[in-house]
Amino acid sequence: AAEKKAVFIIFGGSGDLAHRKxxxxxxxxxxxxxxxxxxxxxxxxRRAWSDNYYRxxxxxxxxxxxxxxxxxxxxxxxxxxxxxxxxxxxxYIALKKLASKLDDQFETDQNRIYYMAIAPRFFGTxxxxxxxxxLKTSGYNRLVIEKPFGRSYDSACELNGSLTKTFSENEIxxxxxxxxxxxxxxxxxxxxxxxxxxxxxNNKYVSNVQVTLSESLGVEDRxxxxxxxxxLRDMIQNHIMQIIxxxxxxxxxxxxxxxxxxxxxxxxxxxxxLTPDEVDKNFVRGQYGEDITGKQKAYRxxxxxxxxxxxxxxxxxxxxxxxxxxxxxxxxxxxxxxMPAKSSxxxxxxxxxxxxxxxxxxxxxxxxxEPEDGSYILVNGIDYLxxxxxxxxxxxxxxxxxxAREAYESLMIxxxxxxQIHFTMWDELQNAWKYVDIIRxxxxxxxxxFPNYESNTMGPDAASELLEKDGNSWVWAD
Ligand code: NAD
Numbered sequence: 001a002a003e004k005k006a007v008f009i010i011f012g013g014s015g016d017l018a019h020r021k022x023x024x025x026x027x028x029x030x031x032x033x034x035x036x037x038x039x040x041x042x043x044x045x046r047r048a049w050s051d052n053y054y055r056x057x058x059x060x061x062x063x064x065x066x067x068x069x070x071x072x073x074x075x076x077x078x079x080x081x082x083x084x085x086x087x088x089x090x091x092y093i094a095l096k097k098l099a100s101k102l103d104d105q106f107e108t109d110q111n112r113i114y115y116m117a118i119a120p121r122f123f124g125t126x127x128x129x130x131x132x133x134x135l136k137t138s139g140y141n142r143l144v145i146e147k148p149f150g151r152s153y154d155s156a157c158e159l160n161g162s163l164t165k166t167f168s169e170n171e172i173x174x175x176x177x178x179x180x181x182x183x184x185x186x187x188x189x190x191x192x193x194x195x196x197x198x199x200x201x202n203n204k205y206v207s208n209v210q211v212t213l214s215e216s217l218g219v220e221d222r223x224x225x226x227x228x229x230x231x232l233r234d235m236i237q238n239h240i241m242q243i244i245x246x247x248x249x250x251x252x253x254x255x256x257x258x259x260x261x262x263x264x265x266x267x268x269x270x271x272x273x274l275t276p277d278e279v280d281k282n283f284v285r286g287q288y289g290e291d292i293t294g295k296q297k298a299y300r301x302x303x304x305x306x307x308x309x310x311x312x313x314x315x316x317x318x319x320x321x322x323x324x325x326x327x328x329x330x331x332x333x334x335x336x337x338x339m340p341a342k343s344s345x346x347x348x349x350x351x352x353x354x355x356x357x358x359x360x361x362x363x364x365x366x367x368x369x370e371p372e373d374g375s376y377i378l379v380n381g382i383d384y385l386x387x388x389x390x391x392x393x394x395x396x397x398x399x400x401x402x403x404a405r406e407a408y409e410s411l412m413i414x415x416x417x418x419x420q421i422h423f424t425m426w427d428e429l430q431n432a433w434k435y436v437d438i439i440r441x442x443x444x445x446x447x448x449x450f451p452n453y454e455s456n457t458m459g460p461d462a463a464s465e466l467l468e469k470d471g472n473s474w475v476w477a478d
Pocket of ligand 1: 014116119
């Protein structure tokens with residue numbers, strides 16, 4: 001791969017995200033030679049750290065992925081620390097000076113990547129200062145922004161308004177790390193390569209689609225954040241919506257950003273309107289209680305959680321599209337904490353008519369997105385590559401797991417390439433928020449009867465009843 005040149009400015013460089021995800025991802029790129037000589041990273045945060053101390057924390061963040069001390073030290077030499085308060089204009093001027101000095105030193109062609117690894121309430125402030133203090137350069141200037149992108153349609157509009165004063169839509173990279181996962185990316189490639197599979201994806205042959213993003217953990221030490229979010233905002237609005245978009249979108253003309261976003265824009269615009277009355281019929285919320293042994297705490301007993309909290313830790317729902325292709329096919333979605341296992345999967349359940357295109361009766365194709373080391377396609381629960389399944393011919397395994405990269409690494413390469421293919425665009429986001437807002441508003445107007453599911457179970461009974469009403473059932477059931 002060709003070497004890329006850039007100065008990264010990481011706001012929140014001392015934080016958890018930076019150390020757990022960003023530094024290991026950048027190091028992966030360094031080992032692959034994509035980052036080599038011509039890059040520098042400025043970490044900024046409030047604390048007063050020396051470059052040396054900062055480099056030490058960077059190396060520490062790599063210890064469980066590598067033991068090549070020499071390489072890690074050489075990598076860390078590209079890191080610089082600048083203490084910074086996001087609201088202080090003078091600090092941006094200092095930052096600008098440092099970036100421009102490093103630009104000369106490392107010959108990075110004035111390219112800048114601004115990464116927001118910082119609390120969401122600062123996103124707008126930082127972007128506006130980048131503008132007012134004139135940090136943008138004549139190279140490229142790309143802004144990377146983490147979730148959450150607003151907490152409602154209105155607040156997302158406000159946030160976007162403050163970003164677009166400085167960055168245009170094609171300079172904004174809205175990170176959804178599920179879009180960096182191997183199987184989610186492969187889904188589109190498989191669709192383009194495999195005509196039978198592509199031809200099968202519509203209301204003629206598909207009975208229903210199920211998307212599950214489950215976690216076995218509870219809220220852990222993130223109670224404070226979670227109390228402001230809940231699964232609907234934290235998982236459904238972004239990750240789940242993007243995954244159903246990847247299944248439901250039309251076949252893109254090409255595998256490029258423009259073609260993908262064209263079909264994605266259309267699919268999100270075709271989300272079937274949800275009325276407040278339908279919310280109760282089509283969506284279920286839950287909050288975990290203790291497990292059967294009493295060893296796992298109820299959500300309301302977790303640290304930094306209100307003892308009467310109405311925040312949901314589980315959502316199941318039925319999403320539909322108003323389109324010729326998908327009209328009448330339920331997309332059942334589900335996400336929750338304290339479920340029996342961590343799993344991210346898509347189950348496509350075929351109907352009997354699918355036999356006419358060679359798909360045997362009662363076929364379910366499962367795309368396992370996670371756990372990471374088990375990225376498989378299952379046909380009726382069996383690894384199709386090992387079972388000589390001829391129902392749907394997918395490309396050979398070698399073809400698509402060759403270049404498996406951790407999601408953040410793969411997305412970081414896209415950012416360096418200026419490729420927005422796996423990022424969320426503003427129009428998609430708006431439609432997803434409008435949809436989710438209807439559910440949120442309805443739920444906020446009523447007091448739920450929480451907790452309503454035991455830890456280590458598949459969520460409240462109503463989540464199974466939701467499918468039973470339609471004569472369907474969850475493919476993954478405990
Ligand atoms: P964190 O609390 O660990 O880090 C926050 C960083 O911001 C720290 O470096 C802190 O010093 C800095 N900071 C705080 N106030 C500041 C100020 N006034 N001026 C300058 N710097 C300041 O948080 P995190 O978990 O790393 O999350 C960062 C962002 O990433 C958030 O938007 C979060 O929602 C998002 N995110 C995090 C994860 C994750 O796995 N941690 C996953 C998805 C999204």
